[in-house]
Amino acid sequence: MDSMQLVQxxxxxxxxxxxxxxxxxxxSKGELLFYAGNPEKIVFAxxxxxxxxAIPVVETGAADRFKLDDADLSLCxxxxxxxxxxxxxxxxxxxxxxxxxxxxxxxxxxxxxPDSYIQLMKEGKEVTPLYNNCSGKHTGxxxxxxxxxxxxxxxxxxxHPVQQRILSAVSEMTNYPAEKIEIGIDGCGVPVHGLPLKNxxxxxxxxxxxxxxxxxxxxxxxxxxxxxxxxxxxxGGTERFCTDFMKAGNGRFFGKAGAxxxxxxxxxxxxxxxxxxxxxxxxxxxxxxxxxxxxxxxLLSSQQLEELKGYCQPKLVNARKESVGELIPDFQLIPVH
Amino acid sequence: MDSMQLVQxxxxxxxxxxxxxxxxxxxSKGELLFYAGNPEKIVFAxxxxxxxxAIPVVETGAADRFKLDDADLSLCxxxxxxxxxxxxxxxxxxxxxxxxxxxxxxxxxxxxxPDSYIQLMKEGKEVTPLYNNCSGKHTGxxxxxxxxxxxxxxxxxxxHPVQQRILSAVSEMTNYPAEKIEIGIDGCGVPVHGLPLKNxxxxxxxxxxxxxxxxxxxxxxxxxxxxxxxxxxxxGGTERFCTDFMKAGNGRFFGKAGAxxxxxxxxxxxxxxxxxxxxxxxxxxxxxxxxxxxxxxxLLSSQQLEELKGYCQPKLVNARKESVGELIPDFQLIPVH
Numbered sequence: 001m002d003s004m005q006l007v008q009x010x011x012x013x014x015x016x017x018x019x020x021x022x023x024x025x026x027x028s029k030g031e032l033l034f035y036a037g038n039p040e041k042i043v044f045a046x047x048x049x050x051x052x053x054a055i056p057v058v059e060t061g062a063a064d065r066f067k068l069d070d071a072d073l074s075l076c077x078x079x080x081x082x083x084x085x086x087x088x089x090x091x092x093x094x095x096x097x098x099x100x101x102x103x104x105x106x107x108x109x110x111x112x113x114p115d116s117y118i119q120l121m122k123e124g125k126e127v128t129p130l131y132n133n134c135s136g137k138h139t140g141x142x143x144x145x146x147x148x149x150x151x152x153x154x155x156x157x158x159x160h161p162v163q164q165r166i167l168s169a170v171s172e173m174t175n176y177p178a179e180k181i182e183i184g185i186d187g188c189g190v191p192v193h194g195l196p197l198k199n200x201x202x203x204x205x206x207x208x209x210x211x212x213x214x215x216x217x218x219x220x221x222x223x224x225x226x227x228x229x230x231x232x233x234x235x236g237g238t239e240r241f242c243t244d245f246m247k248a249g250n251g252r253f254f255g256k257a258g259a260x261x262x263x264x265x266x267x268x269x270x271x272x273x274x275x276x277x278x279x280x281x282x283x284x285x286x287x288x289x290x291x292x293x294x295x296x297x298x299l300l301s302s303q304q305l306e307e308l309k310g311y312c313q314p315k316l317v318n319a320r321k322e323s324v325g326e327l328i329p330d331f332q333l334i335p336v337h
Numbered sequence: 338m339d340s341m342q343l344v345q346x347x348x349x350x351x352x353x354x355x356x357x358x359x360x361x362x363x364x365s366k367g368e369l370l371f372y373a374g375n376p377e378k379i380v381f382a383x384x385x386x387x388x389x390x391a392i393p394v395v396e397t398g399a400a401d402r403f404k405l406d407d408a409d410l411s412l413c414x415x416x417x418x419x420x421x422x423x424x425x426x427x428x429x430x431x432x433x434x435x436x437x438x439x440x441x442x443x444x445x446x447x448x449x450x451p452d453s454y455i456q457l458m459k460e461g462k463e464v465t466p467l468y469n470n471c472s473g474k475h476t477g478x479x480x481x482x483x484x485x486x487x488x489x490x491x492x493x494x495x496x497h498p499v500q501q502r503i504l505s506a507v508s509e510m511t512n513y514p515a516e517k518i519e520i521g522i523d524g525c526g527v528p529v530h531g532l533p534l535k536n537x538x539x540x541x542x543x544x545x546x547x548x549x550x551x552x553x554x555x556x557x558x559x560x561x562x563x564x565x566x567x568x569x570x571x572x573g574g575t576e577r578f579c580t581d582f583m584k585a586g587n588g589r590f591f592g593k594a595g596a597x598x599x600x601x602x603x604x605x606x607x608x609x610x611x612x613x614x615x616x617x618x619x620x621x622x623x624x625x626x627x628x629x630x631x632x633x634x635x636l637l638s639s640q641q642l643e644e645l646k647g648y649c650q651p652k653l654v655n656a657r658k659e660s661v662g663e664l665i666p667d668f669q670l671i672p673v674h
Contacts, residue, residue, distance in 0.1 A: 009597075009618060012521025014531050016381050017597050017618030020357070044353050107656030121458035132656055184349025189657040194351050260346075260354050280617035281346060281354030319444030319469055320526040 001038035004331055006278065007285040011316070011325035019285035021261065021278040023293055023333065024198035028209035028271035030175060032198050034297070034333040039198040043277045044184055046192055046258030050077040050137050051224050052173050052203055056165040057140040058220040062147035066096045073227035074234035076140030079257060081237030082111025082131035089234070090135045097143040104129035105156050106138045106188035113237055134188035136234070141166075141190070156190045158183060163191050170195075172217075173203035187259055201275035204264045207254070209271025225266065228254040241287045241311055248307040253299075255290070257283065263290045267299055284327065287311040292329035338375035341668055343615065344622040348653070348662035356622035358598065358615040360630055360670065361535040365546035365608035367512060369535050371634070371670040376535040380614045381521055383529055383595030387414040387474050388561050389510050389540055393502040394477040395557040399484035403433045410564035411571035413477030416594060418574030419448025419468035426571070427472045434480040441466035442493050443475045443525035450574055471525035473571070478503075478527070493527045495520060500528055507532075509554075510540035524596055538612035541601045544591070546608025562603065565591040578624045578648055585644040590636075592627070594620065600627045604636055621664065624648040629666035 003020040010016060022037035032039055054076045057063050063073060072093050080086035094100060110117050111131040120127060129135055138155075141162045145155045155162045170193045171178035182194030207225055210218045228235055232246035235256065245255050255265040261278025263286040274293055278285045291312035294300045300308070316325040340357040347353060359374035369376055391413045394400050400410060409430050417423035431437060448454050448468040457464060466472055475492075478499045482492045492499045507530045508515035519531030544562055547555045565572055569583035572593065582592050592602040598615025600623040611630055615622045628649035631637045637645070653662040 011381060011529070011597075012519060012531070014379055014381070014519050014521070016521070016531075017616060019617050042351055044348060044351070105657070107658065109656045118458050121455050122461065124459065134656075182349060182351050184351070184353070185655065185659060185661040187655045187661070189655060189659060192348070194349070194353075260348075279354060280356050280619055280622075282617055282619055285617075318522065318524045318526060319446045319471075320442070321444065322522060322526060324522040324524070 001040070003279040004037040006036065006289045006329065006331045008328045008330045009316070009325065010328060016325065019278050019280060019282060021276065021285070021289065022197050023289065024201040024275050025293070025297065025333065026198055026201040026205050026273045028205040028211065028273070030202045030205070032336050033272070034335055035198075036331050036333055040196045041277060042182060042194050043197045043200065043262065043275070044182075044192045044194045044260065045200045045264065045275070046186065046260060046262050047079045047134070048200065048256045048258035048262045048264040048275070049170060049193055050079070051207060051228065051254070051256055052170055053137060053166050054140055054224050055169040055173070055220050056162070057144050058223050059216060060144050060147055060165070062144040063223075065147050066093065066143050068093065070227040071231035071234050073224060074231035075136035077224065077228060077256065078136040078235045079133040079242070080136060080234065081113035081240060082116045082133065083113045083237050084116070086136070086234065086237065087130040090130055090139050093139050093143065097146045099142055099146060099152065101128060101130050103142055103152055104132070104135055104138050106132040106134045108132055112240075132188060138188065138190070158191045167191070167193070170203070173206055174199040175202055197275045197277055200264060201273040203273065204266040204275065205271055205273030208266030208268050208273060225254050225268065244311070245290075245308065248304045250304075257286065259283070261286050263287070265290060265294070270299070272297070272299070288313060288327045288329045292331070293333065296333050338377070340616040341374040343373065343626045343666065343668045345665045345667045346653070346662060347665060353662065356615050356617060356619060358613065358622070358626065359534050360626065361538040361612050362630070362634065362670065363535055363538040363542050363610050365542040365548065365610070367539045367542070369673050370609070371672050372535075373668050373670055377533045378614060379519060379531050380534045380537065380599065380612070381519075381529045381531045381597065382537045382601065382612070383523065383597060383599050384416045384471070385537065385593045385595035385599045385601040385612070386507060386530055387416070388544060388565065388591070388593055389507055390474060390503050391477055391561050392506040392510070392554075392557050393499070394481050395560050396553060397481050397484055397502070399481040400560075402484050403430065403480050405430065407564040408568035408571050410561060411568035412473035414561065414565060414593065415473040415572045416470040416579070417473060417571065418450035418577060419453045419470065420450045420574050421453070423473070423571065423574065424467040427467055427476050430476050430480065434483045436479055436483060436489065438465060438467050440479055440489055441469070441472055441475050443469040443471045445469055449577075469525060475525065475527075495528045504528070504530070507540070510543055511536040512539055534612045534614055537601060538610040540610065541603040541612065542608055542610030545603030545605050545610060562591050562605065581648070582627075582645065585641045587641075594623065596620070598623050600624070602627060602631070607636070609634070609636070625650060625664045625666045626668075629668070630670065633670050
């Protein structure tokens, strides 16, 4: 099945650009309820997999050993903006495990939060791996290795026990054989997992409603989703969709973006999992697609819709701060039954 | 006609994302020679229209009056990176016309060239409109208004003679009625022109071979294309495709990028014009599509292909500077005859 148009980009009176993609809506028994495009599309979930990658942090006992609270665990699932609240907390978690920022193997990029970068430049400082949006995830990996007396130098290698535990958790949660999962290298150097979009949605559905999972797994995924919802500012940051979406969700939803146009949502109330992939990888289209999907599924209150309006149909603003166009969701989910 | 896949984005062993779009290849008589997707697609050429928007700068006599040399005129067609060579020259042209940077109505954005931004931050200075990638184009508009004793405060309004002259030039060069041209607002506040992709390609073909145009128009377009080729560093800047492409072209090609995934090329040797639109607006896909188009048309020497290899099939590099995937052109131009 081909991709489907999901979002239009208007300028003046015409559609200037358009984004196509795929959506899968799955329940906690693994049944596909709705879709757009190809729900079987093999997709790298990228950072949308972080809440599942955090499962071993809890299940190995590392989270308890190093006293990870909700905000700490939420940060382990984050693509954070590199604000002081993020970098300070990464530093703190590492310290509790006897590790340092120099153990982070995630590399560096300019932090999302402009003020952090301006501050570094003003002080003539270098950007460090602490500012990498994945530094929380890497910290979760590091403290797990430390807790189990594994090597902390090569924790990012697929063959390392840290990545093997994650591969098992991804396989179990997505109900997809580990040997069939496609492996690539993520923006921060760790393995990424490629599998059908509907299986990624299934993992989110099981995170939302883990009733068919083992008792241990129930506890760990509930602890993770509770953390995300309790400390949404850790997952993204100021003016970031993940953060604002979970705040608007008011305890009902957890959601996580992934690079190359991925978004995943779990609904604790219905146990529904949603996975979205924008075909062209452009993140600007994924938030309108995500909010529109929730809207079509009747999962948002009118107040939540109002709070998320700026993400559902964002205005395009030019360098003169004029509104010159907008992104408009333009699709209809297809019911399976 | 629907868009066609043009470029794949790989990661590991799978295609992670893909870009669709439209291509039109037209000769200087206006005949469509090759295409991909829909060559009739209505497209905002955005900054790819800048070489045509510069025609009135020459034809009104403003370029001669204010002694615009090749580099100055090239800068009037630029989406520059805000390097010192660009901002200094914009300042110089404005000064020659008795104008100042404060006359620029293009608004501000962070300059493309990272060192310029870092320098501003270190010195605690604000980003000014000089750094806007369109400040050269706005300067061309301003000096034309100044030369003709028109108001310089509202030169960006569609009703201003500056924009009306540009609209006429766009209509003439594209052979498309002015009243049918769709008008939007560009990233820098001036009108943008929406018309069929093949007409945009036709304008580039006529810039490349103006034999059917009036004598005055022949002179002005030859002066503009000569300027672009003589001073390609003004059109983009360090490590920018437009600049590197024209350097590799060695006097044969001129090319100009436009926002939302547009690229246009004129070939002085064959008089062929090419216009490309990436459907989703992502600029990363337009350079592979442009080089591949030239390759399929047999317009590039093996040395030119070698010099442009990094733009045709660019590697995706992560925060650890590892190569994790690449962009690969994946289309075949369709011949009309």
